[in-house]
Amino acid sequence: MPETQVGWLLAILVGAVAGWLAEQVMKSNQGLLMNIVMGVVGAILANLLLSMMGIALGGVVGYLIAGFLGACLLIALGRMLRRRSV
Numbered sequence: 001m002p003e004t005q006v007g008w009l010l011a012i013l014v015g016a017v018a019g020w021l022a023e024q025v026m027k028s029n030q031g032l033l034m035n036i037v038m039g040v041v042g043a044i045l046a047n048l049l050l051s052m053m054g055i056a057l058g059g060v061v062g063y064l065i066a067g068f069l070g071a072c073l074l075i076a077l078g079r080m081l082r083r084r085s086v
Contacts, residue, residue, distance in 0.1 A: 014060055015039030018067025025068075026075045035071075042070025 019035030022028070022042070030038070046066035050057060057066050 010060065011040055011043075011063065012036055014063050015043060015067055018043065018064050019071045021068050022071035022075060026072055028075050038071040038074055039067040042072070042074050043067035044070070045073065046070030 016032065016036045016039055019030075019037070019039030019042070022038060023030055023035055043063050043066040046069045047057065049070075050066065057063070
């Protein structure tokens with residue numbers, strides 16, 4: 001069974017789109033670099049959490065969905081931590 005993987009360049013592009021979408025939905029104000037980081041790290045985090053629940057997302061669309069969900073989760077966690085420290 002062939003495994004579908006996303007290349008590094010495509011991961012950066014999809015991560016940027018996922019981070020930007022999360023930024024728009026969560027009404028956050030971040031730059032392009034942070035959007036890319038949030039999208040890529042968010043996709044890794046979301047894929048890990050989803051795989052623990054038995055859900056597998058593959059390909060570009062799955063990576064975009066996971067990146068969006070993970071980036072939203074990271075933005076929410078960042079806001080929570082900032083509120084606690086004040």
